[in-house]
Amino acid sequence: MDISHIEGPEPVYRLAGKLSFADNEAMRPVLDDMGTGTGRTLILDIGQLDYVDSFGIGLFLVALDEVKKAGNRLVVRNPQGAVKRIFALSNLDTLLTIEGENTPPLGPSAKLPPLAPIHNGLTIGPVVADGEDGFVVMLTGRFTFNDHEGFEALLSAIESCAETTLTLNLKGLEFMDSAGLSMLLIAREEAARNNTHLVLASPSGRVSQLLDLAAIDTLVDVREQR
Structure with missing residues:
Protein backbone atom coordinates (compact mmCIF):
# COMPACT_ATOMS: atom_id res chain seq x y z
CA MET A 1 0.00 0.00 0.00
CA ASP A 2 1.12 3.56 -0.73
CA ILE A 3 0.55 6.41 1.74
CA SER A 4 0.89 10.10 0.88
CA HIS A 5 0.47 12.99 3.30
CA ILE A 6 -0.79 16.51 2.60
CA GLU A 7 -0.16 19.01 5.38
CA GLY A 8 -2.66 21.74 6.19
CA PRO A 9 -5.30 22.83 8.71
CA GLU A 10 -6.97 19.48 8.01
CA PRO A 11 -4.18 16.97 7.27
CA VAL A 12 -4.99 14.46 4.54
CA TYR A 13 -3.58 10.94 4.32
CA ARG A 14 -4.19 9.24 0.98
CA LEU A 15 -4.14 5.44 0.97
CA ALA A 16 -3.77 3.57 -2.31
CA GLY A 17 -3.59 -0.12 -3.14
CA LYS A 18 -4.25 -2.89 -0.62
CA LEU A 19 -4.46 -2.40 3.16
CA SER A 20 -3.49 -5.56 5.03
CA PHE A 21 -1.46 -6.87 7.95
CA ALA A 22 1.74 -6.15 6.02
CA ASP A 23 1.02 -2.40 6.36
CA ASN A 24 1.07 -2.39 10.16
CA GLU A 25 4.34 -0.47 10.46
CA ALA A 26 3.55 1.90 7.60
CA MET A 27 0.28 2.89 9.28
CA ARG A 28 1.85 3.52 12.69
CA PRO A 29 2.82 7.20 12.02
CA VAL A 30 -0.70 7.84 10.70
CA LEU A 31 -2.29 6.38 13.83
CA ASP A 32 0.13 8.32 16.03
CA ASP A 33 -0.90 11.56 14.31
CA MET A 34 -4.56 10.75 14.96
CA GLY A 35 -3.88 11.00 18.68
CA THR A 36 -1.78 14.17 18.51
CA GLY A 37 -3.16 17.53 19.66
CA THR A 38 -6.84 18.15 20.22
CA GLY A 39 -9.71 19.68 18.27
CA ARG A 40 -8.16 18.67 14.94
CA THR A 41 -9.85 17.16 11.89
CA LEU A 42 -7.86 14.50 10.07
CA ILE A 43 -8.85 13.02 6.73
CA LEU A 44 -8.23 9.56 5.31
CA ASP A 45 -8.77 9.67 1.55
CA ILE A 46 -9.26 6.06 0.47
CA GLY A 47 -10.55 6.67 -3.05
CA GLN A 48 -7.64 4.65 -4.46
CA LEU A 49 -7.80 1.90 -1.85
CA ASP A 50 -9.07 -1.19 -3.66
CA TYR A 51 -8.81 -3.82 -0.92
CA VAL A 52 -8.90 -4.03 2.88
CA ASP A 53 -8.63 -7.24 4.90
CA SER A 54 -9.79 -8.00 8.43
CA PHE A 55 -6.63 -6.48 9.91
CA GLY A 56 -7.23 -3.32 7.89
CA ILE A 57 -10.75 -3.06 9.31
CA GLY A 58 -9.21 -3.21 12.76
CA LEU A 59 -6.86 -0.34 11.85
CA PHE A 60 -9.83 1.89 11.03
CA LEU A 61 -11.26 1.11 14.47
CA VAL A 62 -7.91 1.90 16.09
CA ALA A 63 -7.79 5.22 14.20
CA LEU A 64 -11.29 6.06 15.40
CA ASP A 65 -10.32 5.24 18.97
CA GLU A 66 -7.19 7.41 18.75
CA VAL A 67 -9.06 10.51 17.52
CA LYS A 68 -11.79 10.11 20.13
CA LYS A 69 -9.31 9.85 22.99
CA ALA A 70 -7.53 12.99 21.79
CA GLY A 71 -10.71 14.97 21.13
CA ASN A 72 -10.06 15.03 17.40
CA ARG A 73 -12.28 14.18 14.44
CA LEU A 74 -11.70 11.60 11.70
CA VAL A 75 -13.23 11.88 8.23
CA VAL A 76 -12.97 9.03 5.72
CA ARG A 77 -13.36 10.10 2.10
CA ASN A 78 -14.33 8.32 -1.10
CA PRO A 79 -14.63 4.61 -0.23
CA GLN A 80 -15.02 2.72 -3.49
CA GLY A 81 -16.13 -0.68 -4.76
CA ALA A 82 -15.24 -3.64 -2.56
CA VAL A 83 -13.94 -1.37 0.21
CA LYS A 84 -17.25 0.49 0.39
CA ARG A 85 -19.07 -2.81 0.42
CA ILE A 86 -17.05 -4.22 3.30
CA PHE A 87 -17.66 -0.98 5.22
CA ALA A 88 -21.39 -1.60 4.84
CA LEU A 89 -21.20 -5.30 5.72
CA SER A 90 -19.08 -4.65 8.81
CA ASN A 91 -21.10 -1.61 9.93
CA LEU A 92 -18.03 0.61 9.73
CA ASP A 93 -20.09 3.08 7.72
CA THR A 94 -22.21 3.74 10.83
CA LEU A 95 -19.18 4.28 13.08
CA LEU A 96 -17.08 6.49 10.80
CA THR A 97 -17.78 9.92 9.32
CA ILE A 98 -17.74 9.24 5.58
CA GLU A 99 -17.75 11.84 2.82
CA GLY A 100 -17.82 11.73 -0.96
CA GLU A 101 -19.20 8.26 -1.51
CA ASN A 102 -19.08 8.17 -5.30
CA THR A 103 -19.56 4.46 -5.84
CA PRO A 104 -22.55 3.64 -8.10
CA PRO A 105 -25.26 1.40 -6.64
CA LEU A 106 -24.47 -2.31 -6.57
CA GLY A 107 -25.84 -4.29 -9.48
CA PRO A 108 -28.57 -6.91 -9.00
CA SER A 109 -26.04 -9.74 -8.80
CA ALA A 110 -24.23 -8.00 -5.95
CA LYS A 111 -27.27 -7.24 -3.79
CA LEU A 112 -26.86 -8.20 -0.16
CA PRO A 113 -29.34 -10.57 1.47
CA PRO A 114 -31.89 -8.85 3.70
CA LEU A 115 -31.08 -8.54 7.36
CA ALA A 116 -32.51 -11.25 9.57
CA PRO A 117 -34.86 -10.20 12.37
CA ILE A 118 -32.94 -8.31 15.01
CA HIS A 119 -32.10 -10.02 18.27
CA ASN A 120 -30.40 -8.35 21.18
CA GLY A 121 -26.78 -9.35 21.48
Whole structure:
Protein backbone atom coordinates (compact mmCIF):
# COMPACT_ATOMS: atom_id res chain seq x y z
CA MET A 1 0.00 0.00 0.00
CA ASP A 2 1.12 3.56 -0.73
CA ILE A 3 0.55 6.41 1.74
CA SER A 4 0.89 10.10 0.88
CA HIS A 5 0.47 12.99 3.30
CA ILE A 6 -0.79 16.51 2.60
CA GLU A 7 -0.16 19.01 5.38
CA GLY A 8 -2.66 21.74 6.19
CA PRO A 9 -5.30 22.83 8.71
CA GLU A 10 -6.97 19.48 8.01
CA PRO A 11 -4.18 16.97 7.27
CA VAL A 12 -4.99 14.46 4.54
CA TYR A 13 -3.58 10.94 4.32
CA ARG A 14 -4.19 9.24 0.98
CA LEU A 15 -4.14 5.44 0.97
CA ALA A 16 -3.77 3.57 -2.31
CA GLY A 17 -3.59 -0.12 -3.14
CA LYS A 18 -4.25 -2.89 -0.62
CA LEU A 19 -4.46 -2.40 3.16
CA SER A 20 -3.49 -5.56 5.03
CA PHE A 21 -1.46 -6.87 7.95
CA ALA A 22 1.74 -6.15 6.02
CA ASP A 23 1.02 -2.40 6.36
CA ASN A 24 1.07 -2.39 10.16
CA GLU A 25 4.34 -0.47 10.46
CA ALA A 26 3.55 1.90 7.60
CA MET A 27 0.28 2.89 9.28
CA ARG A 28 1.85 3.52 12.69
CA PRO A 29 2.82 7.20 12.02
CA VAL A 30 -0.70 7.84 10.70
CA LEU A 31 -2.29 6.38 13.83
CA ASP A 32 0.13 8.32 16.03
CA ASP A 33 -0.90 11.56 14.31
CA MET A 34 -4.56 10.75 14.96
CA GLY A 35 -3.88 11.00 18.68
CA THR A 36 -1.78 14.17 18.51
CA GLY A 37 -3.16 17.53 19.66
CA THR A 38 -6.84 18.15 20.22
CA GLY A 39 -9.71 19.68 18.27
CA ARG A 40 -8.16 18.67 14.94
CA THR A 41 -9.85 17.16 11.89
CA LEU A 42 -7.86 14.50 10.07
CA ILE A 43 -8.85 13.02 6.73
CA LEU A 44 -8.23 9.56 5.31
CA ASP A 45 -8.77 9.67 1.55
CA ILE A 46 -9.26 6.06 0.47
CA GLY A 47 -10.55 6.67 -3.05
CA GLN A 48 -7.64 4.65 -4.46
CA LEU A 49 -7.80 1.90 -1.85
CA ASP A 50 -9.07 -1.19 -3.66
CA TYR A 51 -8.81 -3.82 -0.92
CA VAL A 52 -8.90 -4.03 2.88
CA ASP A 53 -8.63 -7.24 4.90
CA SER A 54 -9.79 -8.00 8.43
CA PHE A 55 -6.63 -6.48 9.91
CA GLY A 56 -7.23 -3.32 7.89
CA ILE A 57 -10.75 -3.06 9.31
CA GLY A 58 -9.21 -3.21 12.76
CA LEU A 59 -6.86 -0.34 11.85
CA PHE A 60 -9.83 1.89 11.03
CA LEU A 61 -11.26 1.11 14.47
CA VAL A 62 -7.91 1.90 16.09
CA ALA A 63 -7.79 5.22 14.20
CA LEU A 64 -11.29 6.06 15.40
CA ASP A 65 -10.32 5.24 18.97
CA GLU A 66 -7.19 7.41 18.75
CA VAL A 67 -9.06 10.51 17.52
CA LYS A 68 -11.79 10.11 20.13
CA LYS A 69 -9.31 9.85 22.99
CA ALA A 70 -7.53 12.99 21.79
CA GLY A 71 -10.71 14.97 21.13
CA ASN A 72 -10.06 15.03 17.40
CA ARG A 73 -12.28 14.18 14.44
CA LEU A 74 -11.70 11.60 11.70
CA VAL A 75 -13.23 11.88 8.23
CA VAL A 76 -12.97 9.03 5.72
CA ARG A 77 -13.36 10.10 2.10
CA ASN A 78 -14.33 8.32 -1.10
CA PRO A 79 -14.63 4.61 -0.23
CA GLN A 80 -15.02 2.72 -3.49
CA GLY A 81 -16.13 -0.68 -4.76
CA ALA A 82 -15.24 -3.64 -2.56
CA VAL A 83 -13.94 -1.37 0.21
CA LYS A 84 -17.25 0.49 0.39
CA ARG A 85 -19.07 -2.81 0.42
CA ILE A 86 -17.05 -4.22 3.30
CA PHE A 87 -17.66 -0.98 5.22
CA ALA A 88 -21.39 -1.60 4.84
CA LEU A 89 -21.20 -5.30 5.72
CA SER A 90 -19.08 -4.65 8.81
CA ASN A 91 -21.10 -1.61 9.93
CA LEU A 92 -18.03 0.61 9.73
CA ASP A 93 -20.09 3.08 7.72
CA THR A 94 -22.21 3.74 10.83
CA LEU A 95 -19.18 4.28 13.08
CA LEU A 96 -17.08 6.49 10.80
CA THR A 97 -17.78 9.92 9.32
CA ILE A 98 -17.74 9.24 5.58
CA GLU A 99 -17.75 11.84 2.82
CA GLY A 100 -17.82 11.73 -0.96
CA GLU A 101 -19.20 8.26 -1.51
CA ASN A 102 -19.08 8.17 -5.30
CA THR A 103 -19.56 4.46 -5.84
CA PRO A 104 -22.55 3.64 -8.10
CA PRO A 105 -25.26 1.40 -6.64
CA LEU A 106 -24.47 -2.31 -6.57
CA GLY A 107 -25.84 -4.29 -9.48
CA PRO A 108 -28.57 -6.91 -9.00
CA SER A 109 -26.04 -9.74 -8.80
CA ALA A 110 -24.23 -8.00 -5.95
CA LYS A 111 -27.27 -7.24 -3.79
CA LEU A 112 -26.86 -8.20 -0.16
CA PRO A 113 -29.34 -10.57 1.47
CA PRO A 114 -31.89 -8.85 3.70
CA LEU A 115 -31.08 -8.54 7.36
CA ALA A 116 -32.51 -11.25 9.57
CA PRO A 117 -34.86 -10.20 12.37
CA ILE A 118 -32.94 -8.31 15.01
CA HIS A 119 -32.10 -10.02 18.27
CA ASN A 120 -30.40 -8.35 21.18
CA GLY A 121 -26.78 -9.35 21.48
CA LEU A 122 -24.69 -12.45 21.18
CA THR A 123 -25.46 -15.83 22.74
CA ILE A 124 -22.57 -18.22 23.31
CA GLY A 125 -23.45 -21.84 23.97
CA PRO A 126 -21.63 -24.21 26.31
CA VAL A 127 -18.40 -25.91 25.32
CA VAL A 128 -19.27 -29.44 24.18
CA ALA A 129 -17.12 -32.29 22.89
CA ASP A 130 -17.30 -32.82 19.14
CA GLY A 131 -16.48 -36.54 19.22
CA GLU A 132 -13.17 -35.97 17.44
CA ASP A 133 -10.87 -34.94 20.30
CA GLY A 134 -12.04 -31.35 20.03
CA PHE A 135 -14.77 -29.03 21.23
CA VAL A 136 -17.57 -26.94 19.70
CA VAL A 137 -19.19 -23.69 20.80
CA MET A 138 -22.32 -22.31 19.12
CA LEU A 139 -22.51 -18.55 18.46
CA THR A 140 -25.99 -17.19 17.75
CA GLY A 141 -27.55 -13.76 17.38
CA ARG A 142 -25.62 -10.58 16.61
CA PHE A 143 -21.93 -10.06 17.34
CA THR A 144 -21.29 -6.31 17.72
CA PHE A 145 -19.35 -3.72 19.67
CA ASN A 146 -21.73 -4.14 22.62
CA ASP A 147 -20.93 -7.81 23.21
CA HIS A 148 -17.92 -7.48 25.51
CA GLU A 149 -19.39 -9.85 28.11
CA GLY A 150 -20.02 -12.48 25.47
CA PHE A 151 -16.50 -11.97 24.20
CA GLU A 152 -15.08 -12.61 27.68
CA ALA A 153 -17.02 -15.88 27.75
CA LEU A 154 -15.52 -16.76 24.37
CA LEU A 155 -11.99 -16.15 25.64
CA SER A 156 -12.74 -18.34 28.67
CA ALA A 157 -13.88 -21.11 26.33
CA ILE A 158 -10.63 -20.84 24.38
CA GLU A 159 -8.60 -21.03 27.58
CA SER A 160 -10.46 -24.16 28.66
CA CYS A 161 -9.64 -25.85 25.35
CA ALA A 162 -5.86 -25.45 25.39
CA GLU A 163 -3.89 -27.95 23.29
CA THR A 164 -7.02 -29.03 21.36
CA THR A 165 -9.26 -27.86 18.50
CA LEU A 166 -12.09 -25.44 19.26
CA THR A 167 -14.74 -24.93 16.59
CA LEU A 168 -16.89 -21.82 16.70
CA ASN A 169 -20.09 -22.78 14.90
CA LEU A 170 -21.41 -19.60 13.27
CA LYS A 171 -24.47 -21.13 11.65
CA GLY A 172 -26.81 -19.22 13.96
CA LEU A 173 -24.88 -15.94 13.80
CA GLU A 174 -27.12 -13.53 11.91
CA PHE A 175 -24.96 -10.41 11.93
CA MET A 176 -21.43 -9.32 12.78
CA ASP A 177 -20.00 -5.82 12.57
CA SER A 178 -16.40 -4.64 12.34
CA ALA A 179 -15.97 -4.77 16.12
CA GLY A 180 -17.20 -8.37 16.19
CA LEU A 181 -14.76 -9.25 13.43
CA SER A 182 -11.91 -7.62 15.35
CA MET A 183 -12.87 -9.57 18.47
CA LEU A 184 -12.69 -12.80 16.47
CA LEU A 185 -9.13 -11.86 15.51
CA ILE A 186 -8.29 -11.25 19.17
CA ALA A 187 -9.79 -14.68 19.91
CA ARG A 188 -7.52 -16.14 17.25
CA GLU A 189 -4.48 -14.59 18.98
CA GLU A 190 -5.64 -15.96 22.34
CA ALA A 191 -6.06 -19.40 20.76
CA ALA A 192 -2.50 -19.25 19.41
CA ARG A 193 -1.18 -18.43 22.89
CA ASN A 194 -3.00 -21.49 24.28
CA ASN A 195 -1.96 -23.80 21.43
CA THR A 196 -5.63 -24.09 20.50
CA HIS A 197 -6.52 -24.67 16.86
CA LEU A 198 -9.42 -22.31 16.19
CA VAL A 199 -11.95 -23.17 13.49
CA LEU A 200 -14.80 -20.97 12.23
CA ALA A 201 -17.52 -23.23 10.89
CA SER A 202 -20.67 -22.77 8.82
CA PRO A 203 -20.83 -18.98 8.40
CA SER A 204 -23.76 -17.90 6.26
CA GLY A 205 -25.43 -14.84 4.75
CA ARG A 206 -23.94 -11.47 5.60
CA VAL A 207 -21.50 -13.02 8.08
CA SER A 208 -20.06 -15.26 5.36
CA GLN A 209 -19.79 -12.31 2.96
CA LEU A 210 -17.97 -10.24 5.57
CA LEU A 211 -15.49 -13.04 6.29
CA ASP A 212 -14.88 -13.52 2.56
CA LEU A 213 -14.36 -9.83 1.85
CA ALA A 214 -12.05 -9.47 4.84
CA ALA A 215 -10.04 -12.53 3.69
CA ILE A 216 -10.13 -13.88 7.22
CA ASP A 217 -9.49 -17.38 5.86
CA THR A 218 -5.86 -16.32 5.41
CA LEU A 219 -5.60 -16.02 9.21
CA VAL A 220 -8.16 -18.49 10.59
CA ASP A 221 -9.30 -21.96 9.52
CA VAL A 222 -12.77 -21.37 8.00
CA ARG A 223 -14.88 -24.38 7.06
CA GLU A 224 -18.22 -24.53 5.30
CA GLN A 225 -19.63 -27.32 7.42
CA ARG A 226 -18.82 -28.95 10.69
